[in-house]
Amino acid sequence: MRSGLKEQLIKKMRTIAWKDQSLTIQISQNRVKVPFVSAGLGNSWLTDVFDPPKQLTRHTKTNKELQHPLNKKHPTSSNKGLKLPQTRSSSIPTSSNKELQHPQTRSSRILKQGFQHPTHISLRDGRWEVSRREGPPEQFDVVILTMPVPQILQLQGDIVNMINESQKQQLECVSYSSRYALGLFYEAGTGLAVPWAACYVADNPCIRFISIDNQKRNIESPGMGPSVVVHTTVTFGSEHLDSDPAEVQQLILSHLQRIVPSLPQPSSIKFHKWRYSQVTRAVPNCPGHMILHTQPLLICGGDGFTRSNFDGCIESAMSLAEAVKPHLQQQFQSQAAKPPLDLL
Numbered sequence: 001m002r003s004g005l006k007e008q009l010i011k012k013m014r015t016i017a018w019k020d021q022s023l024t025i026q027i028s029q030n031r032v033k034v035p036f037v038s039a040g041l042g043n044s045w046l047t048d049v050f051d052p053p054k055q056l057t058r059h060t061k062t063n064k065e066l067q068h069p070l071n072k073k074h075p076t077s078s079n080k081g082l083k084l085p086q087t088r089s090s091s092i093p094t095s096s097n098k099e100l101q102h103p104q105t106r107s108s109r110i111l112k113q114g115f116q117h118p119t120h121i122s123l124r125d126g127r128w129e130v131s132r133r134e135g136p137p138e139q140f141d142v143v144i145l146t147m148p149v150p151q152i153l154q155l156q157g158d159i160v161n162m163i164n165e166s167q168k169q170q171l172e173c174v175s176y177s178s179r180y181a182l183g184l185f186y187e188a189g190t191g192l193a194v195p196w197a198a199c200y201v202a203d204n205p206c207i208r209f210i211s212i213d214n215q216k217r218n219i220e221s222p223g224m225g226p227s228v229v230v231h232t233t234v235t236f237g238s239e240h241l242d243s244d245p246a247e248v249q250q251l252i253l254s255h256l257q258r259i260v261p262s263l264p265q266p267s268s269i270k271f272h273k274w275r276y277s278q279v280t281r282a283v284p285n286c287p288g289h290m291i292l293h294t295q296p297l298l299i300c301g302g303d304g305f306t307r308s309n310f311d312g313c314i315e316s317a318m319s320l321a322e323a324v325k326p327h328l329q330q331q332f333q334s335q336a337a338k339p340p341l342d343l344l
Helices: 003-011 060-066 149-153 165-172 234-239 245-259 310-334
Strands: 013-019 028-030 037-039 045-049 087-091 109-115 118-124 127-132 138-140 142-145 179-185 198-200 207-212 227-232 268-274 279-281 289-293 297-301 341-343
Touching: 127 142, 142 310, 149 165, 165 289, 179 234, 179 245, 207 245, 227 245, 245 268, 289 310, 297 310
Parallel strands: 013 109, 013 341, 142 297
Antiparallel strands: 045 087, 118 127, 127 138, 179 227, 179 268, 198 207, 207 227, 289 297
16 A cells, blocks of 8 residues: 555544453453452463474564563563473563554554444444444444454344355354463562462363463562462363353362462452353364455454464454455545544
8 A cells, every 4th residue: 555545544544443341351450359450361472483493483573562571570480381392482561452552553543442242233324333232333434353253143233144154154163162260369568479470281170371460461560469360271161161150260279279389368359251262163264354245344354264373363464454455445535525434
């Protein structure tokens, strides 16, 4: 895209970023019982894979703009069991807001409207009207869906008829693993006496990953209490998918006590059922996106259309960008004297 046209297009474009709390909890803050404590219950974790060993992953440059090396304060003892052959792992510092601060997004007007739960998508006067669980509906010129594929199929409205039979069969093939996550919160000044910031647990039937989250993210401060994040194994998640949450939480805590017996009693606990954790089967033979409607554009993407790692997410994002770009150019040229384009 020519730079002049690109600058004009950015000025004419308003992008709204909706994040559905029911889909993922990247940052869960507890400010009721324990002030100034936060923990990321999602996978704010990036792994560069070297394949072949001497070559960097295709998206290493993008990864570097989002990440920092794990716990620079304790470089020799910051992780346990995390290093895999031909890989390099890093964490995203504070929250998924980091993604919205990526250099490629800073020049456009992105308005993040917090947690929204879209329920209906329908055509209204040549635009998309998106209804949500709370709040009035809004209209957009382009809608990009990156939610888990099963929740795309749950949307109501005209979108139901936009998905043809072949696309529906492809989308129904997508499957996800499920996990549980716990956030343990402590008062400021509490010592945890754990020699690592993150630990990959290979030999426990319940727990796969533990992190001292404030250390992992390098956000330690005197006024902030420590927090611990625990992720379960895929097998445990599937076996207890419909179990009573209180029983599941107690099971996880009992396993955690055996793995890290030195942990003190937390002041508060946040329990989260991560129904759509990682893609186990993506849309087959997919370029990274799927167009459901062309005029106006309704398109979906995400790791469900590539593979379940960060490279897969970036690959789908680049595919989405290439697919959306000609539609934006066309709309810009036909709406030169009209109000800004609205994207969701």
